[in-house]
Amino acid sequence: MVRTKTLDDDLGAKINALKTSHIFRGLASGEIKELALSAASVRYPKGSYLFNDGDSAEFFYLAQEGLIKLHKESYSGKSVTFIIASLGDTLNASALSIKKHFLSAQAITDAKVLRIPQKAYWAFVSKHPTIAIEILSLTAQGLDTEYNRIVDLIGEEVELRVVHSLLALANKFGPNLMLKREELANYAGTTTETAIRVLSKLRKKGIINSAGRGAIAISNLANLQNYKR
């Protein structure tokens, strides 16, 4: 029966998708299957929002395709990007115990995610305490990252912050970043103009190439790593 077959394929795809996440790595396919059964694959067009800061968290999200920006706006309207999520990244793993999203999620390219109702997610984690530890580990790492970002924000000048942002992004996405200058600026916590000025300086030093609109190519990673002024 054709219909059954496609459904099975679908389930298999979901199981594989779940396995791309660190937090489910330790489990056997059989175990994951239970969770996959309540998962839905959903597409979001570029620019659209998956959820907003402050919304009640109804689903657990796992990125499958595209880039999703996790960000938040200040009272005065300035947007800060915390995470750019891609394949295998959870968008709100720690929302387990928290009722509200504390960031907004916006697709910056066309994107696809796996979406699981909180209740099913919670039940699954309760049944597999190992996963709770994985989530904790992930959340703690995130906390460490933010501590470092704050230290940077307070103690270092913008130039270095932009460099650090580039390094963090390159570490995750490789040396060819498909990001607008504005995205980089939001990530580094500065303005587009200032980010561009830093990039111009880096270009003159041969550390990056202008790779056209919406792209930044790091050509000399080593020099970026021990960058001084």
Added chain:
Amino acid sequence: MVRTKTLDDDLGAKINALKTSHIFRGLASGEIKELALSAASVRYPKGSYLFNDGDSAEFFYLAQEGLIKLHKESYSGKSVTFIIASLGDTLNASALSIKKHFLSAQAITDAKVLRIPQKAYWAFVSKHPTIAIEILSLTAQGLDTEYNRIVDLIGEEVELRVVHSLLALANKFGPNLMLKREELANYAGTTTETAIRVLSKLRKKGIINSAGRGAIAISNLANLQNYKR
């Protein structure tokens, strides 16, 4: 036998101390006892360090008396305070899965803590999955706090940041803060001088009183909460 008696008292005190933490609230005394058995009560004089950023995390710490500052220094030597811990606060709960401390802990008054070897802490948490969830909840809250701090740092001016810092501290310690101007400044992510200038302004508006050295008294909390300029 006197010796046994004092030991028992000691154990009882440790059990009670553990109960002051949110993460152990759900457990019965009998269950906590196991953990208390491997706990040691340790004193640290004002100014001394419990551990340093980057050290391997050998113990789990719970604050019992005094104030302990969790902070980190930037490469350029600027110190940022993240948390001021007091009775019942864990200093490194999420270090469960992390091998290294990611903040430094320094006593800002004479302090007393409960100290538990990582191994015992880990074993206990493994045995009580509920606690892992509590720790996760705590860590996630911490993450939310830091997200908000970053948004503040990037989007708002110092004046407002100092006000927010005062509110956060007052929320935890009450309107009479026993902190030096310098501590407040580190917490708000600014310099001592700038913090003082903001405080002077607030004093002129009747929102705070100068309560002498090492103290800040908030006299009008309501006005502080809806503070504008």
Added chain:
DNA sequence: CGTCTAATTGAGATGTGTCAAGCGGTGTGG
């Protein structure tokens, strides 16, 4: 009473945001 640390205020330097203008590539509609 003297010393030491914290608090306070001033004046100046400067990094970074803001505003404004121009350029260039890309896509779209006539």
Added chain:
DNA sequence: CCACACCGCTTGACACATCTCAATTAGACG
């Protein structure tokens, strides 16, 4: 297929918030 419009990128000039440096005052403590 060309032309026009839009959007992202880039650079310049200027304003200003905040840091830095310096000097003074006040309070605590021996």
